[in-house]
Amino acid sequence: MSGVQQITVEPQESETRLDRWFKRRFPEVNHSRLEKLLRTGQIRVDGGRAKANMRLVTGQIIRVPPLGTTDGTPSKKRALPILTEKDFADVQRMVLYKDDDLIALNKPPGLAVQGGTGTFKHLDGMLDGLRFDSDERPRLVHRLDRDTSGVMIVARTAKSAAVLAKAFQKRDMQKVYWALVMGYPEHPAGTISAALAKSGISGKERMEWDDEDGKSAVTDYRVVDTAARKISWLELMPRTGRTHQLRAHCTLIGTPIVGDAKYAIKQVHVDQRMDLSEGLLSEIADRMCLHARSLVIERPGKKALTVTAPLPKHMKDAFKDLGFEESEAGT
Numbered sequence: 581m582s583g584v585q586q587i588t589v590e591p592q593e594s595e596t597r598l599d600r601w602f603k604r605r606f607p608e609v610n611h612s613r614l615e616k617l618l619r620t621g622q623i624r625v626d627g628g629r630a631k632a633n634m635r636l637v638t639g640q641i642i643r644v645p646p647l648g649t650t651d652g653t654p655s656k657k658r659a660l661p662i663l664t665e666k667d668f669a670d671v672q673r674m675v676l677y678k679d680d681d682l683i684a685l686n687k688p689p690g691l692a693v694q695g696g697t698g699t700f701k702h703l704d705g706m707l708d709g710l711r712f713d714s715d716e717r718p719r720l721v722h723r724l725d726r727d728t729s730g731v732m733i734v735a736r737t738a739k740s741a742a743v744l745a746k747a748f749q750k751r752d753m754q755k756v757y758w759a760l761v762m763g764y765p766e767h768p769a770g771t772i773s774a775a776l777a778k779s780g781i782s783g784k785e786r787m788e789w790d791d792e793d794g795k796s797a798v799t800d801y802r803v804v805d806t807a808a809r810k811i812s813w814l815e816l817m818p819r820t821g822r823t824h825q826l827r828a829h830c831t832l833i834g835t836p837i838v839g840d841a842k843y844a845i846k847q848v849h850v851d852q853r854m855d856l857s858e859g860l861l862s863e864i865a866d867r868m869c870l871h872a873r874s875l876v877i878e879r880p881g882k883k884a885l886t887v888t889a890p891l892p893k894h895m896k897d898a899f900k901d902l903g904f905e906e907s908e909a910g911t
Contacts, residue, residue, distance in 0.1 A: 583645070583646030583647075584643065584644070584645055584646065585643075585644040586641050586642070586643060586644075586717065587605070587641070587642045587644055588639065588640070588641055588642075588694075588704060588719050588720045589601075589636045589637065589638055589639060589640045589641075589642065590638065590694070590720070590723065591638045591721075591722055591723070591745065591748060591749065591821070592823075593636055593638070594636060594637055594638040594745070594749065595635050595636065595637075596635070596636050597632065597633055597634065597635060597636075598618075598623075598625070598630055598631070598632055598633070598634040598635075598636060598642075599611065599614060599632035599633065601636055601642070602614055602623075606644070606647060608647070609647060611632075614632065615632060617645065618630060618631060618632060622643075622645040623642070623643060623644060623645065624642070624643040625640055625641070625642055625643075626640050626641055626738050627641075627643075637742060637745060638721060638741075638745035638746075638748070638749065639719045639720070639721045639735055639738070639741030639742060639744065639745040640738070640741070640742075641717070641719060641738070663705075663706060663708055663709055667701075667706050667709055668709040670706070670709075671685075671703070671706040671707075671709040671710060672709060672710065674686050674687060674688070675710070676731070676887055676888075676889060677885070677887055678712070678736075680736065680737075681735065681736055681737065681740040681743075681744075681879075682733055682734065682735055682736055682740055682744060683710055683718060683733070683734050683736060684731060684732070684733055684875070684885075684887040685703075685731070685732045685733075685734065686729070686730060686731065686732075686889040686890065687703065687724055687728075687729055687730060687731075687732045687872075688729055688892060689726075689727050689728065689729040689867065689868065689892050689894070690726065690727060691703055691726065692726045693720065693723045693724060693726070693732070694720070694723070703720070703732070704720055707719075707720075707734060710734065714736055714737070716736065716737050716738065718734040718735060718736055719734060719735045719738070719741040720734055720735075721733055721734065721735050721741055721744040721745045721748060722745075722748045722821075724872060725824065725827075725868075725870075727839075727840075727867070727868040727870070728868065728870045728871070728872060729870075729871045729872065729889070729891075729892045729895075730757070730871045730872025730873060730889045731872045731873070731874060731875045731887050731888070731889045732872070733875065733877070733887075743880075744877075747877065747878070748821070751819065751820070751821070752877075752878050753875060753876060753877055753878070754817070754874075754875070754876035755817065755818055755872065755874075755875055756815060756816070756817055756872075756873045756874045756875075757815070757816040757817075757818070757826055757870060757871060757872055757873060758804075758813065758814070758815060758816075758870075758871045758873045758891070758895075758909070759813070759814045759816055759826065759830060759837050759838075759869060759870045759871070760811055760812070760813055760814075760837065760838040760869035760895065760898055760902075761811070761812050761813075761814055761830050761835035761836060761837050761838060761869075762810075762811060762835060762836055762837075762838060762844065763809065763810070763811075763812065763834060763835045764803070764806055764809035764810075764812050764835065765801070765803065765812070765814075765833050765834065765835050766833065766834070768802065768803045769801065769802035769803065770800075770801060770802075771798060771799070771800050771801075772798070772799045772800075772801065772829040772832065772833060773796075773797070773798045774789045774791075774794075774797060774828075774829060774832055775789065775790055775791050775794030775795060775796050775797055776788065776789065776790065776794045776795060776797045776822050776823075776824075776825060776828055777790035777793045777794035777795065778823070786824070786828070786842060786843065787822065787823055787824045787825070787827075787828040788828070789828075789832055795820075795822055796820060797820050797822040797825045797828075797829065798818070798819040798820050799816055799817065799818050799819065799820075799825060799826060799829045800816075800817040800818075800819065801814050801815065801816050801817070801829075802814070802815050804904075804908050804909050805902075805904050805905075805908055807902045807903065807904075811838065811902060812835060813899075813902075813904050813908075813909075814830070814835070815873075815909055816829075816830075824842075824843070826870060827840050827842065827843045827870065828843060830843070831843040831844065837868060837869060837870050838868070838869040838898075839866055839867045839868040839869050840868050840870070841866070841868075867894045869894070869895050869898060871889070871891055871892065871895055872889060873888065873889060873909075874886065874887065874888040874889070875887050891906070
Protein backbone atom coordinates (compact mmCIF):
# COMPACT_ATOMS: atom_id res chain seq x y z
CA MET A 581 0.00 0.00 0.00
CA SER A 582 2.58 2.47 -1.14
CA GLY A 583 -0.04 5.20 -1.52
CA VAL A 584 -0.99 5.21 2.17
CA GLN A 585 -0.13 8.47 3.93
CA GLN A 586 0.37 9.17 7.63
CA ILE A 587 -0.34 12.87 8.18
CA THR A 588 0.28 14.70 11.46
CA VAL A 589 -2.37 17.16 12.68
CA GLU A 590 -0.80 20.62 12.84
CA PRO A 591 -1.29 23.00 15.80
CA GLN A 592 -3.54 25.32 13.78
CA GLU A 593 -5.76 22.33 12.88
CA SER A 594 -6.49 21.38 16.50
CA GLU A 595 -10.23 21.21 17.31
CA THR A 596 -11.10 20.98 13.61
CA ARG A 597 -13.69 18.35 12.71
CA LEU A 598 -12.24 15.42 10.78
CA ASP A 599 -14.59 15.92 7.81
CA ARG A 600 -13.65 19.61 7.55
CA TRP A 601 -9.96 18.71 7.82
CA PHE A 602 -10.43 16.35 4.86
CA LYS A 603 -12.30 18.95 2.84
CA ARG A 604 -9.39 21.40 3.23
CA ARG A 605 -6.66 18.83 2.57
CA PHE A 606 -8.37 16.73 -0.09
CA PRO A 607 -11.12 18.81 -1.75
CA GLU A 608 -11.54 16.16 -4.48
CA VAL A 609 -13.01 13.71 -1.92
CA ASN A 610 -16.75 14.33 -1.61
CA HIS A 611 -18.70 13.73 1.60
CA SER A 612 -20.30 10.42 0.58
CA ARG A 613 -16.94 8.95 -0.36
CA LEU A 614 -15.40 10.20 2.88
CA GLU A 615 -18.17 8.54 4.89
CA LYS A 616 -17.54 5.24 3.08
CA LEU A 617 -13.80 5.43 3.79
CA LEU A 618 -14.55 6.08 7.46
CA ARG A 619 -17.20 3.37 7.66
CA THR A 620 -14.85 0.75 6.19
CA GLY A 621 -12.01 1.77 8.51
CA GLN A 622 -9.68 2.89 5.73
CA ILE A 623 -9.27 6.26 7.41
CA ARG A 624 -7.95 5.98 10.96
CA VAL A 625 -6.83 8.40 13.65
CA ASP A 626 -3.97 7.19 15.84
CA GLY A 627 -4.69 3.69 14.61
CA GLY A 628 -8.37 3.68 15.59
CA ARG A 629 -11.62 4.11 13.70
CA ALA A 630 -13.08 7.60 13.60
CA LYS A 631 -16.26 9.46 12.75
CA ALA A 632 -16.66 12.52 10.56
CA ASN A 633 -17.51 14.79 13.51
CA MET A 634 -14.44 13.81 15.54
CA ARG A 635 -12.50 16.84 16.83
CA LEU A 636 -8.80 16.57 16.05
CA VAL A 637 -5.91 17.19 18.45
CA THR A 638 -2.45 18.46 17.53
CA GLY A 639 -0.01 15.61 16.99
CA GLN A 640 -2.57 12.96 16.09
CA ILE A 641 -1.69 10.80 13.08
CA ILE A 642 -4.35 10.45 10.40
CA ARG A 643 -4.06 7.43 8.12
CA VAL A 644 -5.15 8.38 4.62
CA PRO A 645 -5.56 5.51 2.13
CA PRO A 646 -4.73 5.82 -1.58
CA LEU A 647 -7.44 8.20 -2.77
CA GLY A 648 -7.03 8.36 -6.52
CA THR A 649 -9.50 10.76 -8.15
CA THR A 650 -13.20 10.70 -8.93
CA ASP A 651 -12.47 9.22 -12.37
CA GLY A 652 -10.30 6.44 -10.94
CA THR A 653 -6.92 7.81 -12.03
CA PRO A 654 -4.06 7.82 -9.48
CA SER A 655 -3.93 10.77 -7.12
CA LYS A 656 -1.07 13.23 -7.51
CA LYS A 657 -0.83 13.55 -3.73
CA ARG A 658 2.64 12.43 -2.69
CA ALA A 659 3.26 9.84 0.00
CA LEU A 660 6.06 10.35 2.48
CA PRO A 661 9.44 9.87 0.78
CA ILE A 662 11.60 6.80 1.22
CA LEU A 663 14.64 7.79 3.25
CA THR A 664 18.15 7.39 1.92
CA GLU A 665 21.14 6.63 4.15
CA LYS A 666 22.11 10.29 3.83
CA ASP A 667 18.63 11.34 5.07
CA PHE A 668 19.03 9.09 8.11
CA ALA A 669 22.46 10.56 8.84
CA ASP A 670 21.25 14.14 8.32
CA VAL A 671 18.26 13.93 10.63
CA GLN A 672 20.13 12.05 13.36
CA ARG A 673 22.85 14.69 13.24
CA MET A 674 20.20 17.25 14.27
CA VAL A 675 19.50 15.52 17.60
CA LEU A 676 20.31 17.62 20.67
CA TYR A 677 18.53 15.48 23.27
CA LYS A 678 16.27 12.43 23.45
CA ASP A 679 14.45 10.38 26.06
CA ASP A 680 11.47 8.02 26.05
CA ASP A 681 8.99 10.86 25.44
CA LEU A 682 10.59 13.33 23.06
CA ILE A 683 13.47 14.26 20.82
CA ALA A 684 14.88 17.78 20.62
CA LEU A 685 16.41 18.78 17.29
CA ASN A 686 18.46 21.66 15.95
CA LYS A 687 16.64 22.28 12.67
CA PRO A 688 18.92 23.77 10.03
CA PRO A 689 17.84 26.84 8.04
CA GLY A 690 16.33 26.03 4.65
CA LEU A 691 14.65 22.76 5.71
CA ALA A 692 10.85 22.87 5.61
CA VAL A 693 9.03 21.24 8.51
CA GLN A 694 6.28 19.83 6.29
CA GLY A 695 5.76 19.28 2.59
CA GLY A 696 3.90 21.51 0.18
CA THR A 697 3.81 22.47 -3.46
CA GLY A 698 7.29 21.93 -4.85
CA THR A 699 8.66 20.84 -1.45
CA PHE A 700 9.81 17.23 -1.56
CA LYS A 701 12.36 17.13 1.26
CA HIS A 702 11.05 18.12 4.66
CA LEU A 703 11.47 17.21 8.32
CA ASP A 704 8.13 15.39 8.56
CA GLY A 705 9.26 13.08 5.76
CA MET A 706 12.48 12.29 7.62
CA LEU A 707 11.00 11.33 10.99
CA ASP A 708 11.34 7.60 10.35
CA GLY A 709 15.05 8.24 10.79
CA LEU A 710 14.35 9.12 14.42
CA ARG A 711 12.57 5.94 15.49
CA PHE A 712 15.71 4.53 17.15
CA ASP A 713 14.41 1.65 19.30
CA SER A 714 10.74 2.63 19.15
CA ASP A 715 7.95 0.98 17.17
CA GLU A 716 6.13 4.32 16.84
CA ARG A 717 6.94 6.96 14.28
CA PRO A 718 7.82 10.31 15.91
CA ARG A 719 5.26 13.10 15.54
CA LEU A 720 5.51 16.83 15.01
CA VAL A 721 3.97 18.95 17.77
CA HIS A 722 4.91 22.43 16.56
CA ARG A 723 6.57 24.18 13.60
CA LEU A 724 9.34 26.55 12.60
CA ASP A 725 9.47 28.49 9.35
CA ARG A 726 11.62 26.97 6.62
CA ASP A 727 14.38 29.57 7.00
CA THR A 728 14.29 29.72 10.82
CA SER A 729 16.83 27.48 12.52
CA GLY A 730 16.99 26.10 16.03
CA VAL A 731 15.21 24.04 18.67
CA MET A 732 12.35 21.82 17.51
CA ILE A 733 10.60 19.16 19.56
CA VAL A 734 9.11 15.95 18.20
CA ALA A 735 7.12 13.50 20.29
CA ARG A 736 8.09 9.82 20.35
CA THR A 737 4.63 8.47 21.26
CA ALA A 738 0.99 9.39 20.76
CA LYS A 739 0.64 9.97 24.50
CA SER A 740 3.58 12.36 24.71
CA ALA A 741 2.39 14.12 21.54
CA ALA A 742 -0.91 14.96 23.23
CA VAL A 743 0.86 16.24 26.37
CA LEU A 744 3.39 18.32 24.43
CA ALA A 745 0.79 19.71 22.03
CA LYS A 746 -1.28 20.88 24.98
CA ALA A 747 1.80 22.49 26.54
CA PHE A 748 2.51 24.40 23.33
CA GLN A 749 -1.11 25.49 23.05
CA LYS A 750 -1.20 26.71 26.66
CA ARG A 751 2.21 28.37 26.26
CA ASP A 752 3.61 26.30 29.16
CA MET A 753 7.07 26.79 27.70
CA GLN A 754 9.72 29.47 27.74
CA LYS A 755 10.97 30.18 24.23
CA VAL A 756 13.96 32.36 23.41
CA TYR A 757 14.87 33.38 19.87
CA TRP A 758 17.93 35.29 18.68
CA ALA A 759 17.67 37.62 15.71
CA LEU A 760 19.93 40.02 13.87
CA VAL A 761 17.90 43.03 12.77
CA MET A 762 18.52 46.12 10.69
CA GLY A 763 18.80 49.28 12.78
CA TYR A 764 18.02 49.80 16.46
CA PRO A 765 14.57 49.82 18.09
CA GLU A 766 13.24 52.98 19.72
CA HIS A 767 13.57 51.36 23.14
CA PRO A 768 16.32 48.89 24.16
CA ALA A 769 13.74 46.55 25.72
CA GLY A 770 9.98 46.27 25.75
CA THR A 771 6.88 44.40 24.68
CA ILE A 772 5.36 44.38 21.21
CA SER A 773 1.60 43.86 21.37
CA ALA A 774 0.12 43.95 17.87
CA ALA A 775 -2.69 41.69 16.68
CA LEU A 776 -1.89 39.94 13.40
CA ALA A 777 -4.03 38.83 10.47
CA LYS A 778 -3.16 37.34 7.11
CA SER A 779 -3.35 39.60 4.07
CA GLY A 780 -2.30 39.50 0.42
CA ILE A 781 -2.94 37.20 -2.51
CA SER A 782 -2.50 33.44 -2.43
CA GLY A 783 1.15 32.45 -2.31
CA LYS A 784 2.26 35.92 -1.23
CA GLU A 785 0.40 36.27 2.07
CA ARG A 786 1.91 38.27 4.92
CA MET A 787 0.89 38.74 8.50
CA GLU A 788 -0.11 42.36 9.07
CA TRP A 789 -1.11 44.43 12.09
CA ASP A 790 -4.92 44.30 12.31
CA ASP A 791 -6.56 45.26 15.61
CA GLU A 792 -10.05 44.60 14.23
CA ASP A 793 -9.76 41.14 12.68
CA GLY A 794 -6.32 39.98 13.85
CA LYS A 795 -5.46 37.51 16.59
CA SER A 796 -3.65 38.74 19.70
CA ALA A 797 0.14 38.52 19.34
CA VAL A 798 2.61 39.55 22.06
CA THR A 799 6.42 39.47 22.01
CA ASP A 800 8.88 40.60 24.69
CA TYR A 801 12.28 41.71 23.42
CA ARG A 802 15.57 43.21 24.48
CA VAL A 803 18.66 44.43 22.67
CA VAL A 804 21.64 42.29 23.64
CA ASP A 805 24.20 44.20 21.58
CA THR A 806 24.46 46.49 18.55
CA ALA A 807 26.98 47.38 15.87
CA ALA A 808 26.87 51.19 15.68
CA ARG A 809 23.07 50.94 15.78
CA LYS A 810 23.18 49.73 12.17
CA ILE A 811 22.61 46.09 13.05
CA SER A 812 21.29 44.89 16.41
CA TRP A 813 21.11 41.54 18.14
CA LEU A 814 17.69 41.04 19.67
CA GLU A 815 16.56 38.43 22.15
CA LEU A 816 12.89 37.66 21.46
CA MET A 817 10.52 35.93 23.87
CA PRO A 818 7.11 35.27 22.28
CA ARG A 819 4.12 35.00 24.63
CA THR A 820 1.86 33.84 21.79
CA GLY A 821 2.55 31.66 18.78
CA ARG A 822 1.07 33.30 15.71
CA THR A 823 2.30 32.57 12.20
CA HIS A 824 5.39 34.68 11.36
CA GLN A 825 4.86 36.57 14.64
CA LEU A 826 8.49 37.47 15.33
CA ARG A 827 9.19 38.45 11.73
CA ALA A 828 6.13 40.68 11.54
CA HIS A 829 6.69 42.23 14.98
CA CYS A 830 10.33 43.07 14.26
CA THR A 831 9.26 44.82 11.06
CA LEU A 832 6.51 46.72 12.89
CA ILE A 833 9.03 48.33 15.27
CA GLY A 834 11.22 49.37 12.36
CA THR A 835 13.90 46.71 12.70
CA PRO A 836 13.27 43.96 10.11
CA ILE A 837 15.22 40.74 10.47
CA VAL A 838 18.35 40.51 8.33
CA GLY A 839 17.70 38.35 5.27
CA ASP A 840 13.91 38.19 5.66
CA ALA A 841 12.79 38.65 2.07
CA LYS A 842 9.09 38.54 2.95
CA TYR A 843 8.99 41.13 5.74
CA ALA A 844 12.15 43.21 5.45
CA ILE A 845 11.97 46.47 3.55
CA LYS A 846 14.49 45.92 0.75
CA GLN A 847 15.54 49.57 0.56
CA VAL A 848 16.35 49.55 4.27
CA HIS A 849 18.67 46.58 3.63
CA VAL A 850 20.44 48.40 0.81
CA ASP A 851 20.84 51.69 2.67
CA GLN A 852 22.02 50.08 5.90
CA ARG A 853 24.54 47.84 4.15
CA MET A 854 26.03 50.78 2.24
CA ASP A 855 26.79 52.44 5.56
CA LEU A 856 28.65 49.40 6.87
CA SER A 857 32.35 49.01 6.36
CA GLU A 858 33.50 47.00 3.34
CA GLY A 859 30.24 45.16 2.75
CA LEU A 860 29.85 43.74 6.25
CA LEU A 861 27.24 40.96 6.20
CA SER A 862 27.15 41.05 2.40
CA GLU A 863 27.45 37.26 2.27
CA ILE A 864 24.57 36.57 4.67
CA ALA A 865 22.14 39.44 4.01
CA ASP A 866 20.06 37.13 1.84
CA ARG A 867 19.79 34.45 4.54
CA MET A 868 17.35 34.99 7.38
CA CYS A 869 19.02 35.53 10.75
CA LEU A 870 16.37 34.15 13.10
CA HIS A 871 17.26 31.27 15.41
CA ALA A 872 15.20 29.41 18.02
CA ARG A 873 17.95 29.51 20.64
CA SER A 874 16.41 27.75 23.63
CA LEU A 875 13.29 26.13 24.97
CA VAL A 876 12.34 25.31 28.56
CA ILE A 877 9.65 22.63 28.88
CA GLU A 878 7.77 22.12 32.14
CA ARG A 879 7.07 18.40 32.53
CA PRO A 880 4.55 17.05 35.06
CA GLY A 881 6.31 14.88 37.63
CA LYS A 882 9.72 15.57 36.09
CA LYS A 883 12.38 18.23 36.23
CA ALA A 884 11.96 21.00 33.66
CA LEU A 885 13.93 20.33 30.50
CA THR A 886 16.09 23.08 28.98
CA VAL A 887 17.35 22.63 25.42
CA THR A 888 19.76 25.04 23.71
CA ALA A 889 20.69 25.00 20.02
CA PRO A 890 24.01 26.32 18.68
CA LEU A 891 23.88 28.98 15.98
CA PRO A 892 23.91 28.01 12.30
CA LYS A 893 27.10 28.84 10.42
CA HIS A 894 25.85 31.99 8.67
CA MET A 895 24.77 33.53 11.98
CA LYS A 896 27.94 32.41 13.78
CA ASP A 897 29.99 34.08 11.04
CA ALA A 898 27.87 37.24 11.32
CA PHE A 899 28.34 37.36 15.10
CA LYS A 900 32.10 37.12 14.61
CA ASP A 901 32.13 39.92 12.00
CA LEU A 902 30.00 42.16 14.23
CA GLY A 903 32.00 41.49 17.38
CA PHE A 904 29.06 39.92 19.22
CA GLU A 905 29.85 37.37 21.94
CA GLU A 906 27.25 34.66 22.63
CA SER A 907 28.03 34.88 26.35
CA GLU A 908 26.57 38.41 26.41
CA ALA A 909 23.05 36.96 26.31
CA GLY A 910 23.62 34.84 29.37
CA THR A 911 22.04 31.78 27.71
